[in-house]
Each structure stands twice: as C-alpha cells, then as structure tokens.
Amino acid sequence: xxxxxxxxxxxxxxxxxxxxxxxxxxxxxxxxxxxxxxxxxxxxxxxxxxxxxxxxxxxxxxxxxxxxxxxxxxxxxxxxxxxxxxxxxxxxxxxxxxxxxxxxxxxxxxxxxxxxxxxxxxxxxxxxxxxxxxxxxxxxxxxxxxxxxxxxxxxxxxxxxxxxxxxxxxxxxxxxxxxxxxxxxxxxxxxxxxxxxxxxxxxxxxxxxxxxxxxxxxxxxxxxxxxxxxxxxxxxxxxxxxxxxxxxxxxxxxxxxxxxxxxxxxxxxxxxxxxxxxxxxxxxxxxxxxxxxxxxxxxxxxxxxxxxxxxxxxxxxxxxxxxxxxxxxxxxxxxxxxxxxxxxxx
Amino acid sequence: xxxxxxxxxxxxxxxxxxxxxxxxxxxxxxxxxxxxxxxxxxxxxxxxxxxxxxxxxxxxxxxxxxxxxxxxxxxxxxxxxxxxxxxxxxxxxxxxxxxxxxxxxxxxxxxxxxxxxxxxxxxxxxxxxxxxxxxxxxxxxxxxxxxxxxxxxxxxxxxxxxxxxxxxxxxxxxxxxxxxxxxxxxxxxxxxxxxxxxxxxxxxxxxxxxxxxxxxxxxxxxxxxxxxxxxxxxxxxxxxxxxxxxxxxxxxxxxxxxxxxxxxxxxxxxxxxxxxxxxxxxxxxxxxxxxxxxxxxxxxxxxxxxxxxxxxxxxxxxxxxxxxxxxxxxxxxxxxxxxxxxx
Numbered sequence: 203x204x205x206x207x208x209x210x211x212x213x214x215x216x217x218x219x220x221x222x223x224x225x226x227x228x229x230x231x232x233x234x235x236x237x238x239x240x241x242x243x244x245x246x247x248x249x250x251x252x253x254x255x256x257x258x259x260x261x262x263x264x265x266x267x268x269x270x271x272x273x274x275x276x277x278x279x280x281x282x283x284x285x286x287x288x289x290x291x292x293x294x295x296x297x298x299x300x301x302x303x304x305x306x307x308x309x310x311x312x313x314x315x316x317x318x319x320x321x322x323x324x325x326x327x328x329x330x331x332x333x334x335x336x337x338x339x340x341x342x343x344x345x346x347x348x349x350x351x352x353x354x355x356x357x358x359x360x361x362x363x364x365x366x367x368x369x370x371x372x373x374x375x376x377x378x379x380x381x382x383x384x385x386x387x388x389x390x391x392x393x394x395x396x397x398x399x400x401x402x403x404x405x406x407x408x409x410x411x412x413x414x415x416x417x418x419x420x421x422x423x424x425x426x427x428x429x430x431x432x433x434x435x436x437x438x439x440x441x442x443x444x445x446x447x448x449x450x451x452x453x454x455x456x457x458x459x460x461x462x463x464x465x466x467x468x469x470x471x472x473x474x475x476x477x478x479x480x481x482x483x484x485x486x487x488x489x490x491x492x493x494x495x496x497x498x499x500x501x502x503x504x505x506x507x508x509x510x511x512x513x514x515x516x517x518x519x520x521x522x523x524x525x526x527x528x529x530x531x532x533x534x535x536x537x538x539x540x541x542x543x544x545x546x547x548x
Numbered sequence: 549x550x551x552x553x554x555x556x557x558x559x560x561x562x563x564x565x566x567x568x569x570x571x572x573x574x575x576x577x578x579x580x581x582x583x584x585x586x587x588x589x590x591x592x593x594x595x596x597x598x599x600x601x602x603x604x605x606x607x608x609x610x611x612x613x614x615x616x617x618x619x620x621x622x623x624x625x626x627x628x629x630x631x632x633x634x635x636x637x638x639x640x641x642x643x644x645x646x647x648x649x650x651x652x653x654x655x656x657x658x659x660x661x662x663x664x665x666x667x668x669x670x671x672x673x674x675x676x677x678x679x680x681x682x683x684x685x686x687x688x689x690x691x692x693x694x695x696x697x698x699x700x701x702x703x704x705x706x707x708x709x710x711x712x713x714x715x716x717x718x719x720x721x722x723x724x725x726x727x728x729x730x731x732x733x734x735x736x737x738x739x740x741x742x743x744x745x746x747x748x749x750x751x752x753x754x755x756x757x758x759x760x761x762x763x764x765x766x767x768x769x770x771x772x773x774x775x776x777x778x779x780x781x782x783x784x785x786x787x788x789x790x791x792x793x794x795x796x797x798x799x800x801x802x803x804x805x806x807x808x809x810x811x812x813x814x815x816x817x818x819x820x821x822x823x824x825x826x827x828x829x830x831x832x833x834x835x836x837x838x839x840x841x842x843x844x845x846x847x848x849x850x851x852x853x854x855x856x857x858x859x860x861x862x863x864x865x866x867x868x869x870x871x872x873x874x875x876x877x878x879x880x881x882x883x884x885x886x887x888x889x890x891x
Contacts, residue, residue, distance in 0.1 A: 417806075420809070445811060487766045488810075490794075492766075
C-alpha cells in the first residue's frame, strides 16, 4: 500500500467516525484538571515554599470534529491547560479522558502510542523547528517514531504533507531558516498532521505572524479540519480569531474557566463580567463603531497565581463585585443550553 | 488647527547588509498638523518604524543611511541639525514610546531616577521640583501610590504599568509630538484598552500631536484622525480615518481589512488572505511593489510604480487600478452581511 492510499483510507475511516458521532460524540473530557508548579527554596535540601497554581480546577469537554476555543490573557493558564491535556506536563490532579481513557493514568509505551492521536501546533514557528534538521527530516520524524512509514514511502508521505499544507514538495531538503514565518508555521502543521491525529492542540498558532499571513493559516486550519475531520483545541489571546474559528469558546482567568458557551452566544450574550470586559476591550476595525462603543476598562493587573485572591478570583478587578465575592468562590453552573458561568452576580 | 507641525518630504532610508542594500523607506512624504493623530499602519518590514526612527535621527549609522529627504519640524530641517541640537529636540519637543516596555527601561535605576533625569536635563529643574513633577506624571497615567513607587525598580512593575511609566516619561517635557511605536502590541487586550484610554485622555488634556505606529487596524480605527498605510517602504494609501475604512482604494488596504476576522461578524465567514509574501527589500521588484500579491494586477503594474493619486476628498491611493478595486471591494470585505451593532 503506498502512502497515498494509506492516507485516503485513514481519512475515510475518520470521516465515517465523524458521521456516526454527528457532533455530539465527546472525544475529550477534562475533569477538574489542576497543574501546580512548585516554587522551591534552598540549595542542597530543596523544600517547597509555595505553588504557582497555573491551572486550578478546569472542566470541559471537546466533541468529535468541533473546535473549542480557549481564550484568556497572558498567564491565565491556557497554554498550560493545553500542554497538561497532552501530558507534556503531568497533571497535579484531575482526569483527562480521551475516548474514555484517562491519559493522566497512562505511562511509558502506552502513553507514547496514544500520542499519535493527539498532536500540537506551537506558537513560535522560529523556536519549534530544529534549525539543524531539514524540513523533510522534521516532518518525517513522527513517522519514524511511530513506525508509520519508511524509505520511499516515508518520502512520498512527507511530500504529500507538504502539498497538503500548501508548500512546494521540492522544499524537502531545505532548512527552516530558508522559510518565512508563515511557511514555517505550515511546516509545523505538516509535522502535526504526519501521524493522522484526531485531535490537535493549536497553541496560539498565528500570534507570531503578520496580519496578512494570519488569514492564510486560519483558512488552512479550517480546510484541514473539514478534510480530515480534525478536532481542535484552539488556544489564543485574540478573541476575534477565537470566535471566528471556534464552535464553542471557554474564557479563562487566573487558572479557572469563568465562562463557556457557543461562540455566537458568547458575543451576543456574555454573562461573566470578565468576558464582558474582554469583549469590550477588543478593538473593531471600524471607526464609526469604535466611536459609539462603551469600553469597560478594568482597573489594575491580573493578581499572582501563587496567591490567587480568596473567593472569586476576579473580585479584585470586577466592576460588579458584592461582599460575598470576596469570601466564597462561585460555583461552575449551567445557566441553560450548555452555557456555563462561574459568577455570583449573574 | 491645521498648522503644519511636521512635514516629511521624500524620505529614503537604507541599510547596508551582507546581502546588499536594504531599501527600508523609499521616498515617503507626509505631513502632520498640530494636535493631530496620525496612524501609521503596516506589517513588519513595511518601513513604518524605520521612517519614524529616521525622523528622530535614531537610525544606527552605519549600517543605516538616510539617503535623501527633508524632515521639517516647526520650520527646521531635523536632518540638518548637529547631534547636539538634535538632542535638545529629542525627548523634549518630540518624544517616543517603544513597543517593548521590558527593554526600554533601565533595570538598574529606579523609576524615579529615570523620570527625573529628563526633567533635570531638558527643563533644568531642581531635584525636588523634578521629583514632585514625576509624582504628578505617574498620577496622570493612573499609577497608584505614585509617591512610593518612585523608589521601585522596573521589575517591580507589570508590563502595562511599565508602558504607562514610559508614556509618563515621554510626556514629562510636554512634547509637541509623541511618536508611539506599537506601544500596545506586547500587552493584553484589557491592558491595551487601559493604555489607549489614557492616551486619548492625555491628548485631550495636553493637545500634543501623535504618530501611532501599529499593525492593528482595530486599534487605529479608534484612535487616529488620519491614516497612512505603508507597504515595503512606500505609503500606498492615505486618507482620513472614516474615509479609509469606509472606502479603501488600495488592494493592500482592502487585503488587510479582508484578512482579519472581526468580533462583530458571524463565525467562519471565509477570510480572504493576501496570498504570497512581501517583496525582498534588497531586490525590489520593478513596478508596483505589491504587484505579485495583487489580484487587480495589470501589465502596467509590472512596469511602472504608481505614485499616490488623488482618489477622493483628501484621499490618495498608489494604485493604477483603484476603480477596479472600488467595484470588487465589497466582496473581499464580506460586506454582504448586515453587521450587528457592537456590544
């Protein structure tokens, strides 16, 4: 079987799986996920003095074939969430159920095998490609690691992948420095696609790129999703991009998800005061609309995740805070139609 | 109003590199009125920062070289001034805020020392007086407990606060012109909103002119009076803010607007990317620099670089085919949908 037929076969199986699922099939179920990074002191005898609570109890699911957007400001834990799901960081607590199997419990060979189903696209296309490897070797590496293809078959598969992401197959012997940022990001995408994954974590895949190139990559990701039935967790700080590409959006603040709903509702009817502030802060490229818009300007900065505020984490900056917010952490509740929010006031 | 503050004429800046001469700015002319906010929009390598660094005479020479041009500021050609004379203007009459607030403050000096330095140097203030003024300036940019925070070092401030300190420093000598080079690009959106809010208020209160460099059309839509769009060292379109967004007439401007998703539009409206890459600034193509990415290209575009042509009321576009752009534009901009009002 040559590489082409193999891919086609794999694609067909996947589309079939997607059809059966009709969108309500849960691929990934994250339950109360926590990731703490210890802060240590001392040279010989290191003792833990505190924790950076990067992710502090998040729960959500991702359905087969959908794109879940994860949005938030720097330091809110969105990238850590993505990496912890893929077990690049081992979770401190909680479950990551991928097709019902808890990845947090898997180890060694078993986990390694699962990795061919889950891939990642990184933010910085300059740092995530080895400068000493040719593009061909970079894309072929996952094929070798997972024993998918060898020799001529491998080469054909790499060339096919280059073509899929819109690069010239003759580029196979070039090095990353010969490519522009947008082209490098395409190489990163080809590498992620090499193993025919079902699920891809896209960690800020376009924020390092120029505006005119961003749209090329967004369109490519959308085409690939339709073609291969991919499921995305799309992490970004740019709300307009996240809203554009996602079916549902989760908004993170200081290690917690504060609101989760479909992308239309998030924009039309945002409930959490942080979501509202975030939406109102995103500029719209239209001077007439900008003139009329009322901005909610948040005071101050995000508190430290080492000592997150007691009660609701947002209360220090919240324009709607009431006394209870300082004392009691609000519960994660469903307000109808799969719209989740964590706030006392709404 | 409409007293010309800055008049840049035919500015060319180049850099000598191993690969040849990089033509960063290729004959740029524009003016700025007193109290006006001018947006300079373009991608990396479009020459927006280099043209402003040329105005400030901050281009490292060599390898850089201002090959030609005049920069008339309040009747004086800045390019003809001696370094000493230029120092009197820089930071005093023209101030600049940079993109990265982490690297533009000195990490081993307190915030107070860094703010009072310019006050003592340019305005000849005494230590006491400069300190009082520094507290006022920090209060002006909403730094809480300004008095105490003067003793702090940059690392004790967050990114947004550092950028506010930079703005306070830039405004310390009440400049007539503030050049802001992507001042919010490194910041989160809620912090970006804080900064633009402060700048708008200070502009109202102090009345200085602003040149705001950015790649973000959204940010500039809410800030600028007039906008210059730059591409590979040329100004390709210039117009008043509302005119430019309502009636863009250069394929690159249309391309930029078409390629960004908008918060107020439906999901997965197909974006129209600009295909290809910007040209190599060492071997510039003949004709229009945008021609190989342009869907409106004709034979003439390959042969002759279009000058800025008047295409409307105080609206200029450097495109031979701007009439064709006008006809096909709405399709690229996805303007078939009725936009709901913004939240």
